[in-house]
Amino acid sequence: MSRKSASKKPPRTRPDKPVRTSEVGGGNAVARGEVRLGVQWVTVDEDNDGQRVDNFLLAQLRGVPKSIIYRIIRKGEVRVNKGRVKPDTRVNTGDQVRIPPITRKEKPEQVAPGSRVQGVMEAAVVFENDQMLVVNKPSGIAVHGGSGLSFGLIEVLRSARPSAKFLELVHRLDRDTSGLVMVAKKRSALRFLQDELRQKRIRKHYHALVAGDWPASIDRVDVPLLRYEMPNGERRVRVDDSGKASLTTFRCLERFAGYSLVEASPITGRTHQIRVHSAWAGHPIAGDDKYMDDVSLKAFRSIGGQRLMLHARALEFTLPVTGESMRLEAPYDDAFNDVLRKLSGRLKGSDQ
Numbered sequence: 001m002s003r004k005s006a007s008k009k010p011p012r013t014r015p016d017k018p019v020r021t022s023e024v025g026g027g028n029a030v031a032r033g034e035v036r037l038g039v040q041w042v043t044v045d046e047d048n049d050g051q052r053v054d055n056f057l058l059a060q061l062r063g064v065p066k067s068i069i070y071r072i073i074r075k076g077e078v079r080v081n082k083g084r085v086k087p088d089t090r091v092n093t094g095d096q097v098r099i100p101p102i103t104r105k106e107k108p109e110q111v112a113p114g115s116r117v118q119g120v121m122e123a124a125v126v127f128e129n130d131q132m133l134v135v136n137k138p139s140g141i142a143v144h145g146g147s148g149l150s151f152g153l154i155e156v157l158r159s160a161r162p163s164a165k166f167l168e169l170v171h172r173l174d175r176d177t178s179g180l181v182m183v184a185k186k187r188s189a190l191r192f193l194q195d196e197l198r199q200k201r202i203r204k205h206y207h208a209l210v211a212g213d214w215p216a217s218i219d220r221v222d223v224p225l226l227r228y229e230m231p232n233g234e235r236r237v238r239v240d241d242s243g244k245a246s247l248t249t250f251r252c253l254e255r256f257a258g259y260s261l262v263e264a265s266p267i268t269g270r271t272h273q274i275r276v277h278s279a280w281a282g283h284p285i286a287g288d289d290k291y292m293d294d295v296s297l298k299a300f301r302s303i304g305g306q307r308l309m310l311h312a313r314a315l316e317f318t319l320p321v322t323g324e325s326m327r328l329e330a331p332y333d334d335a336f337n338d339v340l341r342k343l344s345g346r347l348k349g350s351d352q
Contacts, residue, residue, distance in 0.1 A: 041098055073086070137179060
């Protein structure tokens with residue numbers, strides 16, 4: 001319902017942008033220190049497949065009381081694929097979850113990405129058309145803000161492209177992992193690409209420098225993974241029979257004294273999958289401060305290694321709309337190359 005008035009019209013906002021009542025000239029009042037979120041549409045990724053919708057919402061809506069979350073479910077305001085749900089309804093990969101307008105505690109004012117970081121991210125775009133773009137994400141930048149981070153890749157892109165009507169991550173990449181990340185420019189492209197991921201029609205190939213001499217006999221690791229929290233709240237993953245089925249294929253590309261460069265291709269998409277599978281096989285990824293032992297980590301630091309040596313090297317996928325098959329590759333950054341150059345004097349051999 002609209003009302004003609006001489007008063008200033010409310011500004012148009014992104015569906016997922018927090019809106020304070022002072023910005024819209026009234027509306028439903030919220031208390032000081034709180035913020036009202038508009039309608040959000042969230043796509044369930046593979047790592048949340050099978051989760052109860054109430055737990056899914058609790059993770060999505062940090063700062064919102066449980067009583068409110070259960071109330072919006074009970075009132076039918078939360079929809080999954082346009083249908084009503086109960087708290088114990090399980091969500092599946094690719095499901096579209098509608099979250100109604102809701103009030104939560106306001107986050108501290110966040111610093112907007114500067115022009116320099118915007119320029120870095122724009123320069124990292126390796127492919128773009130009217131449906132999507134692919135970025136060679138630098139190591140050390142998260143894909144999205146949160147957990148103490150003012151902004152991530154998607155916030156930088158939105159800031160650099162203020163006229164873009166739609167920019168959403170198709171999938172995630174760990175903060176310290178570099179390499180290819182897909183971003184949809186249209187909702188139809190997002191749905192198509194995430195369905196392709198769910199059907200395992202998108203192939204991802206990572207390059208990792210691992211400790212030790214990777215044996216040719218290990219060409220796949222097929223062990224279940226379970227997420228858990230450390231006493232300090234840090235999220236970790238371990239091999240556990242009660243975890244989710246997880247499969248990674250491996251191929252040794254090059255051998256150095258004390259290290260191997262391998263190609264790892266995850267068939268499933270679990271959190272920290274390649275990192276944990278490599279460590280379980282006895283060859284943790286160099287620079288991994290979560291899953292590499294302290295002695296090995298110190299030895300890696302002694303040769304000048306500073307970053308996690310994991311890089312999303314290549315993507316094989318089908319373009320939305322046109323159906324064209326694509327293969328994209330992303331070069332290593334300087335820090336990755338520097339380590340390989342230092343090790344090249346200790347080269348042992350190649351399987352290529």
